Amino acid sequence: MGQVSVIATITVKDGKADTLLAAFDQFFNFVSDEPGTEQYVLHRSTTDPNTFFVTERYADQAAFDAHSGGEGFAALGASLGDCIADFKLEMAEPLKAYGTDR
Numbered sequence: 001m002g003q004v005s006v007i008a009t010i011t012v013k014d015g016k017a018d019t020l021l022a023a024f025d026q027f028f029n030f031v032s033d034e035p036g037t038e039q040y041v042l043h044r045s046t047t048d049p050n051t052f053f054v055t056e057r058y059a060d061q062a063a064f065d066a067h068s069g070g071e072g073f074a075a076l077g078a079s080l081g082d083c084i085a086d087f088k089l090e091m092a093e094p095l096k097a098y099g100t101d102r
Helices: 017-031 061-068 071-080
Strands: 004-012 037-044 051-058 084-092
Touching: 004 017, 004 061, 017 037, 017 071, 037 061, 051 061, 061 071
Parallel strands: none
Antiparallel strands: 004 051, 004 084, 037 051
């Protein structure tokens, strides 16, 4: 099995966007040390400031499993528990990429 991609859509409650941004600042400290985490990007919707998208790419399923079971992910979830209005996670298989840094 090859690389694994994840696309997450996170909608925060009104007034909680800054909390999410601060939590991801801390979270990226963990992500940068995860073997097999190849790309992790936080995006903000241009039409709804409370909607964020996270695109992730992992070397393989084992790398994603380690990420989702890791200390950083647990800390992120705990810090965002009160902020989230809606959350959707899509698993994907990357087929083609351009301009990636890894």
